[in-house]
Amino acid sequence: MGGEEPMRGIVHDSNTLEETIRVSIRLRPLNDKESAKNDSSDWECINNNSVVFRSTLPDRSMFPQTYTFDRVFGCDSTTKQVYEEGAKEVALSVVNGINSTIFAYGQTSSGKTYTMNGVTEYSVTDIYDYIEKHQDREFVLKFSAIEIYNEAVRDLLSFESVPLRLLDDPEKGTVVEKLIEETLKDRGHLQELLSFCQVQRKIGETSLNETSSRSHQILRLTIESTARKLQKSGTSSSLTATVNFVDLAGSERASQTMSAGTRLKEGCHINRSLLALGTVIRKLSKGRNGHVPYRDSKLTRILQNSLGGNGRTAIICTMSPARIHVEQSRNTLLFATCAKAVSTNAHVNVVVSDKALVKQLQRELARLETEMKNFKPLPGKGDSTALLKEKELVIEQMDKEIRELTRQRDLAQYRIENLLYSVGEDMIFKQSENIVQTVPDLVDLDVDVDVDLDLHSYNSSLKTFDTFYVQEENSPHKVVDPLLFSFSDEDNFLLDSSTPELAGPDPYNDWEEIAQRVRANYEDSCKDVQCIELEEPKETLNENGNLSLARLEDSEEKMVSISGTNQVVFPQRKNTEIITFDEDFTYSGFVPKTAETQKTLNCIVNIYPSELSLSAKETTKSGFQNLKLARSKSCLTVLLTIPPPSSWIEKAEMDQKPQIVGSVVNFSGPEEGGWRKRGLRCGNMDTMDSQSVCSHSSEAKTLQIIDEDDDDNTSVVNFSPEKKGKGKARIRKRSGSRLGMIWKKDEPEESTQEFYMEEAPDFESDSEWILEFQDQQREIIELWDACNVPLAHRSYFFILFKGDPSDAVYMEVELRRLFFIREAISRSTDASGRNTITQASSLKALNRERDMLARRIKKKFTVKERDELYEKWGIDLKTKQRSIQLTRMLWSRTKDMEHIQESAALVAKLIGFVDSDQVSREMFGLSFSLQSLHQSSFSRRRNLSLPF
Numbered sequence: 020m021g022g023e024e025p026m027r028g029i030v031h032d033s034n035t036l037e038e039t040i041r042v043s044i045r046l047r048p049l050n051d052k053e054s055a056k057n058d059s060s061d062w063e064c065i066n067n068n069s070v071v072f073r074s075t076l077p078d079r080s081m082f083p084q085t086y087t088f089d090r091v092f093g094c095d096s097t098t099k100q101v102y103e104e105g106a107k108e109v110a111l112s113v114v115n116g117i118n119s120t121i122f123a124y125g126q127t128s129s130g131k132t133y134t135m136n137g138v139t140e141y142s143v144t145d146i147y148d149y150i151e152k153h154q155d156r157e158f159v160l161k162f163s164a165i166e167i168y169n170e171a172v173r174d175l176l177s178f179e180s181v182p183l184r185l186l187d188d189p190e191k192g193t194v195v196e197k198l199i200e201e202t203l204k205d206r207g208h209l210q211e212l213l214s215f216c217q218v219q220r221k222i223g224e225t226s227l228n229e230t231s232s233r234s235h236q237i238l239r240l241t242i243e244s245t246a247r248k249l250q251k252s253g254t255s256s257s258l259t260a261t262v263n264f265v266d267l268a269g270s271e272r273a274s275q276t277m278s279a280g281t282r283l284k285e286g287c288h289i290n291r292s293l294l295a296l297g298t299v300i301r302k303l304s305k306g307r308n309g310h311v312p313y314r315d316s317k318l319t320r321i322l323q324n325s326l327g328g329n330g331r332t333a334i335i336c337t338m339s340p341a342r343i344h345v346e347q348s349r350n351t352l353l354f355a356t357c358a359k360a361v362s363t364n365a366h367v368n369v370v371v372s373d374k375a376l377v378k379q380l381q382r383e384l385a386r387l388e389t390e391m392k393n394f395k396p397l398p399g400k401g402d403s404t405a406l407l408k409e410k411e412l413v414i415e416q417m418d419k420e421i422r423e424l425t426r427q428r429d430l431a432q433y434r435i436e437n438l439l440y441s442v443g444e445d446m447i448f449k450q451s452e453n454i455v456q457t458v459p460d461l462v463d464l465d466v467d468v469d470v471d472l473d474l475h476s477y478n479s480s481l482k483t484f485d486t487f488y489v490q491e492e493n494s495p496h497k498v499v500d501p502l503l504f505s506f507s508d509e510d511n512f513l514l515d516s517s518t519p520e521l522a523g524p525d526p527y528n529d530w531e532e533i534a535q536r537v538r539a540n541y542e543d544s545c546k547d548v549q550c551i552e553l554e555e556p557k558e559t560l561n562e563n564g565n566l567s568l569a570r571l572e573d574s575e576e577k578m579v580s581i582s583g584t585n586q587v588v589f590p591q592r593k594n595t596e597i598i599t600f601d602e603d604f605t606y607s608g609f610v611p612k613t614a615e616t617q618k619t620l621n622c623i624v625n626i627y628p629s630e631l632s633l634s635a636k637e638t639t640k641s642g643f644q645n646l647k648l649a650r651s652k653s654c655l656t657v658l659l660t661i662p663p664p665s666s667w668i669e670k671a672e673m674d675q676k677p678q679i680v681g682s683v684v685n686f687s688g689p690e691e692g693g694w695r696k697r698g699l700r701c702g703n704m705d706t707m708d709s710q711s712v713c714s715h716s717s718e719a720k721t722l723q724i725i726d727e728d729d730d731d732n733t734s735v736v737n738f739s740p741e742k743k744g745k746g747k748a749r750i751r752k753r754s755g756s757r758l759g760m761i762w763k764k765d766e767p768e769e770s771t772q773e774f775y776m777e778e779a780p781d782f783e784s785d786s787e788w789i790l791e792f793q794d795q796q797r798e799i800i801e802l803w804d805a806c807n808v809p810l811a812h813r814s815y816f817f818i819l820f821k822g823d824p825s826d827a828v829y830m831e832v833e834l835r836r837l838f839f840i841r842e843a844i845s846r847s848t849d850a851s852g853r854n855t856i857t858q859a860s861s862l863k864a865l866n867r868e869r870d871m872l873a874r875r876i877k878k879k880f881t882v883k884e885r886d887e888l889y890e891k892w893g894i895d896l897k898t899k900q901r902s903i904q905l906t907r908m909l910w911s912r913t914k915d916m917e918h919i920q921e922s923a924a925l926v927a928k929l930i931g932f933v934d935s936d937q938v939s940r941e942m943f944g945l946s947f948s949l950q951s952l953h954q955s956s957f958s959r960r961r962n963l964s965l966p967f
């Protein structure tokens with residue numbers, strides 16, 4: 020018995036024939052017995068493919084009525100016809116090298132043996148006919164026959180009744196051990212063997228059952244064919260196949276056999292094989308997935324290759340037409356129905372001879388050798404060393420790329436940081452703009468923005484002020500920073516490579532918060548306070564008349580420097596706040612400083628310098644009717660709204676009126692109805708009201724400015740009480756040339772507090788310098804009057820320079836400056852004695868001198884210089900970093916290197932030793948020019964805390 024795998028030397032043709040089992044139904048006629056019982060048939064073959072059950076019994080109506088198969092043979096069909104149409108094609112496949120199997124399935128006495136005997140004979144006949152027709156081929160026929168009875172395999176060609184064992188051969192599959200395989204000599208030989216087998220089977224069954232076959236009989240005919248021409252050379256191939264004729268035992272149930280004892284045992288084994296066969300067929304009918312229980316019975320094991328394997332299969336189901344067998348007939352039809360769904364894969368089995376096999380193997384070897392020779396390795400894969408080197412090169416190249424990308428990333432990050440700093444600075448700047456823009460009653464002057472030349476001059480003369488208000492046509496209240504128009508390459512002086520990168524968190528973030536707090540603080544702290552409010556008409560700055568500076572109608576809180584003292588007052592604060600600064604000027608940029616001082620003074624006092632200084636009394640008489648003290652909201656606004664000196668200069672030149680040196684300040688209380696537009700009239704002195712000079716509101720704080728040199732009007736500032744007389748300002752004489760000022764809030768006259776500035780440091784150890792200092796100071800004071808130096812400048816000068824040895828250079832510079840101015844004035848006096856020099860020309864001269872000195876010191880602020888400065892001031896690294904940030908911000912506001920350096924120093928000091936709000940104030944408008952910056956830093960030096 021052949022297995023599913025090809026035998027040794029047997030190869031399967033690549034072409035397979037997949038088909039289903041051919042299922043035919045044969046309905047035998049009623050036998051005599053059945054006829055005698057007058058049994059009728061309920062089955063009718065309505066055509067060649069369908070059989071119909073025509074039951075007259077009502078309880079059978081549920082059964083299927085029609086069954087359709089490949090072929091249905093009725094009672095009148097002959098065995099020849101059954102073979103021809105139901106089995107011949109399958110049976111004769113064997114001569115073509117295809118295994119085939121013919122089954123006969125049905126109940127006892129249904130005609131299985133009757134049919135299979137006929138089919139086998141017709142098949143053998145046809146096979147021999149085929150052989151006879153194919154003389155070019157040599158056929159070898161072998162015959163074997165077995166019987167499976169009670170699960171015992173018996174060789175029907177053997178006279179012994181010893182059961183044979185089934186063996187599992189890896190190449191042939193399940194084989195029957197010691198099975199006789201008779202080689203057929205001719206057709207008659209086969210006929211004899213068939214007859215012998217029938218006798219053998221009959222002998223065994225007769226002893227048990229005379230009327231029914233109780234065993235499964237399998238007749239096997241193996242045919243091997245070889246072409247005769249090739250057979251001689253030994254290289255020919257043969258076709259080999261086996262055809263099985265299977266006559267199964269009766270498929271009836273054991274209970275239906277009415278048997279017991281031995282018969283029951285037979286029925287159990289029969290049913291076991293048939294049950295296994297039915298299970299296999301059912302499994303195969305549902306596909307080849309899953310386990311197929313071939314090994315459940317010897318029948319299924321032997322027929323494994325014929326059931327859904329390599330071969331063609333035909334099943335002839337026989338059934339009795341008798342009504343009494345209708346149940347069995349129905350079961351037979353159900354089995355046939357399942358078998359009809361089973362598919363098989365038949366192959367042509369080719370037997371290759373040894374020589375042919377050797378030759379075939381040799382050809383295959385030659386082919387493989389050719390492929391090996393023609394095999395070309397892929398580039399780069401043949402030599403592992405070269406491959407490794409190539410990989411190393413790739414890695415090296417990638418390393419380079421990584422380094423380059425890292426460098427680019429770091430550079431981009433550095434640029435981004437710088438950009439963020441710049442953006443941040445702009446944000447702060449805009450915040451300051453917003454602060455100013457919230458101030459009501461902004462007075463705008465209708466001008467075109469043509470700021471090229473003028474703004475440049477402002478830059479040099481007015482860098483103290485952060486923002487100017489200009490109004491463009493059709494764009495009111497637009498804020499323009501003139502400095503933005505005149506930036507140069509030096510704007511980034513601290514951003515070059517000499518400036519170390521900042522480490523740690525961005526301090527600028529703090530500044531944004533600071534800015535917010537400061538803005539809020541300003542708004543909150545501007546209640547019930549007074550400060551100087553300057554009333555100012557519209558001014559035209561530009562020579563072309565295109566630009567006007569606007570200022571606030573309502574003055575804001577401001578920090579007022581007390582003349583002749585080193586103190587500053589925030590009048591708007593709820594509590595009187597007087598800040599005392601120490602003096603110490605070792606910094607080299609005095610000249611620019613003084614220029615800044617003058618600008619600041621000009622801005623604050625807004626005085627035309629056409630006339631010589633006025634005494635306090637004269638000033639009181641002539642007065643500034645519009646110079647009043649009023650409420651304010653923020654110091655910032657005051658500073659920002661101070662008009663640039665040039666506008667006053669032009670005004671002065673235009674009016675040709677005597678100007679008042681800023682020695683008199685008129686304070687005014689708040690007007691009813693809220694904030695009033697106040698400012699300093701820059702114009703005709705005749706229009707000024709002397710009564711308004713040096714006045715202050717009775718409801719407001721009392722401001723006293725006390726000058727020890729009361730007798731000397733050139734240096735005395737006298738503040739008289741306001742008209743209502745509730746407060747007063749009086750002058751007291753003290754030793755030394757010192758100015759003092761007291762600020763009181765809502766204090767009655769009798770309780771007026773006085774504040775005297777600190778005495779100058781003790782220089783007894785250097786009495787000579789003290790004497791020299793006093794002489795210079797006296798000379799300077801005289802020159803101030805001669806040169807119409809504004810009061811603010813004088814005040815700041817006194818605040819800053821009090822006799823420290825390091826002040827010598829500044830005293831000298833101031834003297835030189837004043838001499839220069841005085842000489843210029845004298846040169847400009849015409850024959851008629853009229854002083855033709857104007858404040859504008861004087862300021863221009865000052866600016867030129869200042870710029871000249873500034874250029875000398877103007878240079879790159881190197882790291883070394885900065886560090887030296889830090890070390891000198893005792894600034895730590897963290898403060899240093901923050902100061903760099905602030906310095907950058909300041910640099911965006913001014914181009915004065917000296918100013919920047921000092922601002923940076925101040926910022927550093929403030930950050931390191933003072934609260935951040937103070938820094939914010941300074942940064943947002945309280946940048947008191949050089950004086951304020953120095954004062955703050957001096958406070959630090961003297962370990963004085965700022966009461967902000």
Ligand SMILES: Nc1ncnc2c1ncn2[C@@H]1O[C@H](COP(=O)(O)OP(=O)(O)OP(=O)(O)O)[C@@H](O)[C@H]1O
Nearest residue numbers: 047126127128129130131132133230231232268269
């Ligand atoms: N188509 C037929 N025409 C005439 N007689 C038939 C036909 N089929 C079967 N017979 C007769 O029916 C009887 C039983 O037939 P057979 O032995 O072939 O049945 P069976 O299916 O092989 O039974 P068992 O399974 O018991 O061997 C026989 O006498 C046989 O001659």
